[in-house]
Amino acid sequence: MPQQVNLHAIDLVIFVAYMVATMALGFWVARKGKNTAQGYFLGNKTIPWFVIGASMVAADISSEQFISNVGGAFKHGIVLAAGDWNAWIIYSLLILVFLPYYVRTGVYTMPEFLERRYNSTCRYIFAVASIVGFVAAINAGALYSGGIMLDSFFGEDLARMLPNIVLFGSPVSPVVMYIIFFAVTTGIYTIYGGLKSAAWTDLMQMVVLLVAGFLVPILALRHVGNIGEFIRQNPEHFQMIKPPTHKPFPVTGLFTGFLSVGIWYSCTSQHMVQRVLAAKNEWHARVGVVCAGFLHIILPFFFIVPGIIAFKMFPNLPHPDNAYLELVKQLIPTGLKGLLLAGMAAALMGHVATVLNSASTIITIDLYKRLMKRDVTDAQQVRFGRWSGAAVLIASIWIAIEYTKTTTPLFEKVQTVFFYIAPPFAVIFTLGILWKRANATAAVVTIISGFIVTWALTEFELLGKYNTYNHRALCAWIFCMLTMATVSLLTPPPPEEQIKGIIWNKSFLMLPPEEQKKYTGLKDWRIWWLLFVGIVLSIYGFFIWSRIRHPW
Secondary structure: OOOOOOOOHHHHHHHHHHHHHHHHHHHHHOOOOOOOHHHHHHHHHOEOHHHHHHHHHHHHOOHHHHHHHHHHHHHHOHHHHHHHHOHHHHHHHHHHHHHHHHHHHOOOOHHHHHHHHOOHHHHHHHHHHHHHHHHHHHHHHHHHHHHHHHHHHHHHHHHOOOOOOEEOOEEOOHHHHHHHHHHHHHHHHHHHHOHHHHHHHHHHHHHHHHHHHHHHHHHHHHHHOOOHHHHHHOHHHHOOOOOOOOOOOOHHHHOOHHHOHHHHHHHHOHHHHHHHHOEOOHHHHHHHHHHHHHHHHHHHHHHHHHHHHHHHHOOOOOOHHHHHHHHHHHHOOOOHHHHHHHHHHHHHHHHHHHHHHHHHHHHHHHHHHHHHOOOOOHHHHHHHHHHHHHHHHHHHHHHHHHHOOOOOOHHHHHHHHHHHHHHHHHHHHHHHHHOOOOOHHHHHHHHHHHHHHHHHHHHOOOOHHHOOHHHHHHHHHHHHHHHHHHHHHHOOOOOHHHHOOOOOOHHHHOOOHHHHHHOOHHHOHHHHHHHHHHHHHHHHHHHHHHHHHOOO
């Protein structure tokens, strides 16, 4: 780890003030409507577009990205930005294919969609897989990175002030105490207020993140001055198009990841889609997604640019993951470090709150209500949602503490989990909406065989020199597509009444008639969507032109 980032008293005051303000906002916005199922899990469908956009991005960012993404850019350069800029593909699919069905049918959860389209088996498999992924990969990983982050800022100075706590015969480290601190402060308002608390605090956290996130790249650029010579000396750091054998970002995997992880994560995962389900109407849902897209365009400036500049400033840095905190130590003055710490905390808290609320929603709606007590009151659902949220939080804390005992990089663990479970679910959701011949038998076979194929590709390294997690996901996606199509054609089609109203049609491209009349002119969502897509394609065009000038 890098040396401790020295904090002044004013930095601590800013950080504490931010934490208090976040909790206060979370409790305040939840003062009404939190005791009904729709109010607790979907915010009474009152969430406006700007909250949806901010919350979707907040759900996608954690404090871990300040460390790992900057470290990745330090090592590999601008290529990591494709992860954000490729959002134009995923969000276009969400807006044009998935979102209209989700909003118009009023589904609460993504597993619920699978039961409507296929059968209850698919619903339960996806519900359990989602909960495991939320707890083990997303929430636990975020809490662990938050503990490491606070330890980097506070270090031994605060550790000496903390009491010596022994748990199960072992002393509790400062990192563990920071993990518990973040879990409790985020969990208390999220469990109390549900989606509304999570979404509105996400908005505040995104504002703080935007302000704080600009500090490091702006000050770094001022410090290094004109970096034109650096670009000419290190062209590989400014090339997005890498050879197919490049590890871990080959062009053949970088621009095909949307087929598996992209669709699964942004179009079918409860923690992302739940914000869309809670929109005031379909226009707010679509514009909210476009708003999230514009935010993704600028996110590389927060995470990727600092990593590249750090490579210029500290070329002999012993470990890439030290890059961000080294920049903070060198560039950020007293007072602003507290704001930066608040920004990193905002990223973590928004991430944890989103996943915590989504996990409790799935446990309550897809498992408790369906399996245990079908006829339950709103009050019972809300009460169980809070208890299940607390259980998810405790499990996340436990796994995060286990992460402190391992040496494998967290980024690798999370990405491996994502690319393992994504392909089969991406396929059955996509074909479930686009192809009326897809049936339940094929869906179950695809899920099971898809997991087996991904395991075999990983375990036996069948792809040789092309063995990267994104190539494995692409191969698994192709296999799942072929399996789904073949088994569907060899087995009876689904009943007509089961697929009625689900299969995509041209009306999904347009808003409902009453909303088309209301949102015209500059309020037409298509104008902003086309502008978003056009900006990203222009960025791609620049890098393709650069690749032509400097071939492999």
